[in-house]
Amino acid sequence: MASLLPADIYRHQNGLKHINVSNSDGFSALFVVNTPIFDNSGVAHAVEHMVFRGSTAFPQPETLFQLTSLTDAKINASTFANTTYFHCQSQCAHTFMLAVNYLLNGLFNPIFNAEDLPCEIHDGNDKGVIYQELIASEQAEQKSTEESSNNKNDKNNFCYGGISASIGDLSLSDLTGFHQRFYQASNITLVTANADIEQISYLMTLLPKQSKQIQGHTQDNAQKRTQKNKNNEHHQKKYPAAINKLIAHYHLWLHTPYYQKIEDYKEIKQTEKFLVCNTDSLAILPHSNLIPSLVTLSNKLVKDTINEQAIDAGISAMAIKGMGIKKPANKTLLPNLFNKLCRQAKKQLTINELSQNKANCHPNHVGVSDQRNALWLTNIGATEQVLATMTSYIISAYPKFLAPRCQGLCYATQALTIEKSAYLAIYNAFDVNPDTRLKEVTLCLLTLSQDKHFISMSLALAKIKYCQIEQVNNNQAMSITPTDISTYLQTLANSHHPKV
Numbered sequence: 001m002a003s004l005l006p007a008d009i010y011r012h013q014n015g016l017k018h019i020n021v022s023n024s025d026g027f028s029a030l031f032v033v034n035t036p037i038f039d040n041s042g043v044a045h046a047v048e049h050m051v052f053r054g055s056t057a058f059p060q061p062e063t064l065f066q067l068t069s070l071t072d073a074k075i076n077a078s079t080f081a082n083t084t085y086f087h088c089q090s091q092c093a094h095t096f097m098l099a100v101n102y103l104l105n106g107l108f109n110p111i112f113n114a115e116d117l118p119c120e121i122h123d124g125n126d127k128g129v130i131y132q133e134l135i136a137s138e139q140a141e142q143k144s145t146e147e148s149s150n151n152k153n154d155k156n157n158f159c160y161g162g163i164s165a166s167i168g169d170l171s172l173s174d175l176t177g178f179h180q181r182f183y184q185a186s187n188i189t190l191v192t193a194n195a196d197i198e199q200i201s202y203l204m205t206l207l208p209k210q211s212k213q214i215q216g217h218t219q220d221n222a223q224k225r226t227q228k229n230k231n232n233e234h235h236q237k238k239y240p241a242a243i244n245k246l247i248a249h250y251h252l253w254l255h256t257p258y259y260q261k262i263e264d265y266k267e268i269k270q271t272e273k274f275l276v277c278n279t280d281s282l283a284i285l286p287h288s289n290l291i292p293s294l295v296t297l298s299n300k301l302v303k304d305t306i307n308e309q310a311i312d313a314g315i316s317a318m319a320i321k322g323m324g325i326k327k328p329a330n331k332t333l334l335p336n337l338f339n340k341l342c343r344q345a346k347k348q349l350t351i352n353e354l355s356q357n358k359a360n361c362h363p364n365h366v367g368v369s370d371q372r373n374a375l376w377l378t379n380i381g382a383t384e385q386v387l388a389t390m391t392s393y394i395i396s397a398y399p400k401f402l403a404p405r406c407q408g409l410c411y412a413t414q415a416l417t418i419e420k421s422a423y424l425a426i427y428n429a430f431d432v433n434p435d436t437r438l439k440e441v442t443l444c445l446l447t448l449s450q451d452k453h454f455i456s457m458s459l460a461l462a463k464i465k466y467c468q469i470e471q472v473n474n475n476q477a478m479s480i481t482p483t484d485i486s487t488y489l490q491t492l493a494n495s496h497h498p499k500v
């Protein structure tokens with residue numbers, strides 16, 4: 001049951017309302033943007049995607065995926081009829097602040113440029129992340145409508161995500177206009193758990209100045225619309241428990257007249273605390289392909305780990321303690337969408353193993369696909385589980401690996417270990433050409449195996465993430481070298497299919 005004290009509610013200098021609660025869920029944040037939708041253009045959905053694609057401080061589209069693959073941070077968003085939610089979670093205070101900073105910059109200073117629209121939205125042919133997403137959801141909807149006999153078509157409901165046939169019509173000025181109108185601090189509410197509000201306040205002072213709000217819209221109108229429409233609550237099932245609690249706190253605040261009447265929420269005093277986002281430590285090597293903040297974070301976490309190590313030999317156990325870890329972060333699972341392909345791939349791997357005894361070949365990996373999805377799967381040896389899991393984090397952060405997603409050729413892509421690290425899986429969901437993607441896997445793994453610089457930069461974070469997620473004192477994890485990763489990548493790429 002959500003409860004809220006007036007003392008938990010603050011107002012930042014830029015007008016952003018901030019509710020901060022204490023609980024035992026680790027660190028989490030939910031930005032609620034009032035984004036009422038009046039048509040099927042999908043403009044709110046497109047702006048949501050552009051917030052993640054790049055900001056002045058985090059200009060690269062790979063950043064989101066590097067943050068989520070090399071740290072325990074979970075970052076996501078969804079667009080509903082009246083609101084857009086952006087949220088993040090971490091068990092580590094430093095990582096959490098980096099994720100909040102990433103979201104703040106995206107929300108208030110996203111980059112809208114013409115070259116990004118064909119990749120993130122639709123190029124008019126078959127490219128575009130949102131286009132892939134809409135086609136998939138339209139196909140799923142069609143299927144469920146065919147299956148259920150009661151076809152209720154509510155004409156008053158707009159397709160708030162947009163429609164695949166018209167999403168490509170959105171122009172740069174549609175996006176900037178919508179952003180300027182609704183992404184104002186006074187139109188956004190932040191709900192956090194266990195956050196350092198002064199640090200967040202300080203992060204906001206670092207943001208470039210926003211242009212003034214366009215007339216004709218007030219926060220009150222948007223809030224009234226939100227109050228009338230409780231659609232959002234239907235969607236809570238898909239969120240992690242910690243984010244659901246923040247949503248409940250937000251609705252409690254929104255629907256309680258008492259809170260709405262309070263005019264003077266607590267002002268936050270400005271401090272200039274040490275922040276992990278400052279580029280304060282080691283020099284950053286050029287062309288690392290990692291954002292400077294991740295390199296800084298890595299240096300900081302490694303330093304913490306070493307300091308703790310001096311006191312106690314239990315390296316990662318102490319590192320976890322030092323980072324304020326309360327409970328294990330959720331492990332990443334293969335999306336349900338891949339259940340059928342995964343069964344098919346495992347079967348194929350078993351067949352290959354059996355035939356290996358007869359012929360002299362090394363059928364260690366298989367690639368399977370359907371019309372829109374590709375799955376590459378390989379067995380992991382009993383002694384390789386730690387190595388394989390860390391390698392999967394590094395693959396998922398590699399720009400060449402992320403290129404199909406950033407170019408709008410698929411909706412999602414990731415490398416991960418599944419089923420208690422029995423398999424390493426690489427998937428591309430809603431892909432323009434799944435078979436091409438499967439063919440590219442080997443070359444991508446080989447290219448990464450030669451990129452020693454990227455491997456060593458990302459390995460430090462991968463080790464810390466591994467220890468956080470597995471909650472183990474794992475000396476094997478800490479002793480893995482860049483050469484181990486490189487060699488393992490070559491092994492993965494070089495195993496051959498049996499001759500047909």
Ligand SMILES: [Zn+2]
Pocket residue numbers: 045049130133
């Ligand atoms: Zn989307």
